[in-house]
Amino acid sequence: IGYHVNAPLKLNAANFGVPQKRKRVIIIGSLNPDIxxxxxLPLFEEDSLELPPFVTVRDAIGNLPHIEDGGGDLEMDFEFESKSPYDMLMQKEIDFDKFYELMCSK
Structure with a gap:
């Protein structure tokens, strides 16, 4: 039908700062053959000396309060004991560039 299809992109969400390993293949087509x-290139790697490590689930939810099985309420107020760079990014206290800088120094 006239679409030019690039080579499939093989992506892992963890390589781009998502705290989970989700592998995907993305196929992009265009009517313009010049595109x-x-x-x-990945921004994060699991075992790399050059890139920061993957964002972990602990980075994402490690500061949530411990709740016993069956305990807690639908909504609860709590104070963060310490904030990870990921927490600060998600709460819009820092931008991605600052987050990445902090992750590189980890």
Whole structure:
């Protein structure tokens, strides 16, 4: 039907700061044959000396209060004991550039 299809992109969400390993294949087509989309370079790696480590589930929810089985309410107020860079990013206290800088120094 006239679409030019680039090579499939193989992506893992963890390589881009998502605290879960989700592998996906993305296929992009365009009516313009001059458009070429390249595989993006990862921002995070599990075992790398050059890139910061993956954001972990602990980074994302490690500061939530412990609740016994069957305990707690639908909504609860609590104070963070310490904030991870991911917490600060999600609460819009820092932007992604500052988050990435903090993760690189981890």
């Amino acid at each position: 070429s989309i390249k595989q993006p």
